[in-house]
Amino acid sequence: MLTGMQIAVLGGDARQLEIIRKLTELDAKISLVGFEQLDHAFTGASKEKLGEIDFSIMDAIILPVPGTNLQGEIDTIFSNEKICLTEDIVSQTPQHCTIYSGISNKYLDNVVNSTNRKLVQLFERDDVAIYNSIPTVEGTIMMAIQHTDFTIHGSSIVVLGLGRVGMSVARTFSNLGAKVKVGARKSEHLARITEMGLEAFHLDHLPKEVESCDICINTIPTSIIKANVIAKMPPHTLIIDLASKPGGTDFRYAEKRGIKALLAPGLPGIVAPKTAGQILANVLAQLLEGDLDSGKESLS
Template identity: 50%
Template structure:
């Protein structure tokens, strides 16, 4: 239970609704900012404006999956009012308050470091990232089906990166009967891919493997599908970039050449917000429970 824990939520999308509900159900004292246009009632939750006084009372501050941009602007799907996290807000947080988000950009990391506030990025945690890869892969498959005129079964597919999302993506494609190539950055991942029945290659050799590819799913968050790579692939190839913005594809050159390339970050929140929210909620509640149990034991 989270009885007595003061939690403040700043902005977010439909995923955050599930997290808010879970925290309230666990008996936390929950305040939300940036939800003034939300029509459904959040039981046991108070709606507030962003003030230093509100944050000063918080034990936990929860930001959206992408905490804020590099100017401190927080995404608020359920409000027309701008929401911006500034230095004065972080300064008002009391010692011991923790900030939770999905993934943080340099602005948020810098603010937390400057004020010695503990920052927890939930998408760095295996229990969140691995579970989150399932709705990501499902969403990517939906995009692939919508943007092609052939079946995934029997098609030549490529997954770049064999991390948590890449692994689930390759397994999903294999389950649908695709011929799967996997681009890996380390020699040690080659054996892992071979055991799974995929055809592995090192990403440094990418241009040698794209001449007959129907679908490419990129999970590597650095520029990897360059103009040079794009010039070697068929015009019919469809690229779905699952890496965080700005992705790992030269979208300008892809458009110029006539290759369909789609940036698709945040798919779990689009295709399965309830499931994605429950995944985040489970991890967040467990972390907060462990934190306050440890504090109580220390006392």
């Protein structure tokens, strides 16, 4: 139980509703910012303006999966209010206050470093990323079907990266009957790809490997599908970029060549917000209970 915990939930999308539901069931006291257009009410949660919150009593601040932008602004689909997490706000919190976000950036890193607060990036955790790969794969399949005029079965698919998402994507598309090649750099990843019964190649050879590609799926959050790679692709190739913004694709050159390239970060929150929210809610509940237990031990 989270009885006695004061938590501020700032903005977000439908995934946050599952988080709020779970934490209120565990008896936490929740302050909601950026939810005034939400019709549903949660017992134990109150809608407030950012300036109305007493951050000096907050044990945790929960941000949406994207965290903030580089100006500190927080997206929310339930409000027209502009929400911004500032260094001044965080400095008002108790020293033990933990900030939870899906991912981080330079702005958020600077805020927590300058205020000496703890930041937990949920998507850095293996359990969250692996669970999240399930709706990500389903969303990728949906996009592949919507944006092509051929079946996945029998098609030539190139997957870039063998991280937690890349492995799930490669395995699932192979199970659907596609001919899957996976590009990676680490020797252990190349070995794992081969062990999975898939064709492995080093990313240095990417331009050659995409010459007969029907669908290219990128999971690497750095510039990888460059102009020299896109120039080698057949005109009908579909690029699905799952990496976080701005993705790893030269979208300008893809458009110039007439190749459809889709940036699709955050697919779990789009195709399965309830499941994606429950994944985050369950992990957050465990972490917050651990924080509460630690606080009790320090007082004893």
